[in-house]
Amino acid sequence: MAYRGSVRPFVNFNAKHDAEILHRAMKGLGTDEDVVLMLLAARSNDQRQQIKAAYKTTYGKDLIAALKSELGGSFESLIVALMTPPVLYDAVLLHKAIKGVGTDDDVLIEILASRSRPRLRDIVKVYEKEFGSKLEKDICSDTSGYYQRLLVILLQGSREDGVDEANIEKDAKDLYVAGEGKFGTDEEKFITILGNRSAEHLCKVFAVYQKLYGCEMEASIEGETTGNLENLLLAVVKCARSVPSYFAETLYRSMRRAGTDDATLVRVLVSRSEEDMLDIAACFKRKYGNSLYETVKEDTSGDYQKCLLYLCGPRD
Template identity: 70%
Template sequence: MQNRGKLVLACSCAGQFYECVTELNALHLISGPGTDEDAILMLLAARSNDQRQQIKAAYKKAYGKDLVGALKSELGGLLESVIVALMTPPDSYDASQLHKAIKGAGTNDEVLIEILASRTGEEIKRIIKVYKTEFGGKLEKDICGDTSGHYQKLLVILLQGNREEEVDEGKIENDAEDLYAAGEGKFGTDEEKFIAILGNRSAEHLRKVFAAYKKLCGSDIEDSIRGETAGNLENLLLAVVKCARGVPEYFAEVLFKSMRRAGTDDDALMRIMVSRSEVDMLDIRASFKKMHGASLHTTIQVPHTAGEEEKQ
């Protein structure tokens, strides 16, 4: 899709240009017969979400109809999904993605892991409130209804949004030793210890624990997680570790993998581009180029085939 590349560029400069009256007139013209899809995408994606909400309200006041509805009537496919996502407030968008992940056919664990591992405590608390308002249920209850075991326990801990904020120097060595004793240092695995430490300590504290862990046993914590756990728990623990090391690097990796499947995972691409556009998209682009030797903008437009991910 040609618009993938435009979405990368536009979402990287969200909020930099804004003149509501001019844009109202432009949207009114381009959302009729002969719709200019590129113009709509570039106009909306390059604005902040707050600006888009102002445009949406002003459009309804000026023309007596809902902007999103007007655009949906002219668009279709992936572009329609992108525009709807762009016009949704961030917390509502995350809540809708979580609802879709657990209320559809089966559970989309990739979405649960991505959102809950990467969002801050305050963001998670806002998402929970919006979820209850918009979907009439409790997010924790709905997630627990679709998950189980140690994977569920870690999700519930992350849903509390109460991760510690400080570094406790007195716990660093103990945490590293406890993680070793819970995994590589024993027969079997004490998953509860991994969950308690990785689910509650601050990112800065965890980075120091990871360094102490490597000094202690000569390997990275990721190696221990891969060797001691499996399935969704393994994926969630690894996501938590990667986000503690660096959220932009985590999303750069997720984007790369989304383009190395049997056809680009447009849902993952759209979700990340939209949700991170005003948070750290420039950092994600820089990390992507550093990690993979090519720009996100270039890579996203190149067709890929199944199996390429495994070759990397």
């Protein structure tokens, strides 16, 4: 399969050389932010980890601590995010979402609905190693009801494989009976089907549902559920249809409100930069008529903007 990330491994890579360049950029009065951002944005995450190791070997200092002492604001958050290994980055985001004041449900929903099965299992392991507690237990202590139950189902990372042709129509009918077809809602049925079936299977179920009942799955969920459960079910449905399209919408929303939601902008651009950013950018252009690159450019400024634009991929 063709590589769909916006950031590729740098070809003539030399970790020690890069560590020296960064050291020089941060030495003395002021920091050459341009050098820092151009270098780190143009390396893959694996290469950044090698630079970090070379920096410590050469200068006896932690590179992330050095960067933090020199940078500030959104630009610092972005550079620190780029320096974090992807699975650890997800684990840190989840820990912050649960352990802060209140719960950042948007982050919980986004990560658990969009990550692959192997990735979710890795996150669970890294979370426990890093924070000394079980992710499932921490999620359960911060959430409740059917919302909690669906998060736990997704966290298992054990969706079924392939398409079960014999059950496509049955699932579509069961979802109708659980929602539109009755007074009240059978949430249990929604979370069991949407939480356990494969994306390919669910797409076929949604098509049959539309054909039988003249209504999109998303509209039924919006009519039958509310709050966090509604948001999580919608994210699961959107990710089953297209993960890049889901993230294009997330990015659009982060920039089309009063003030930019920088936390979401950074989280999505960093976490998808080596996954499917080219597809996200294509979906963005198709859905909203403007390129992701130009939209980010309009909404941000300075070194922070330059670094984000690098992660967006080509201008078109």
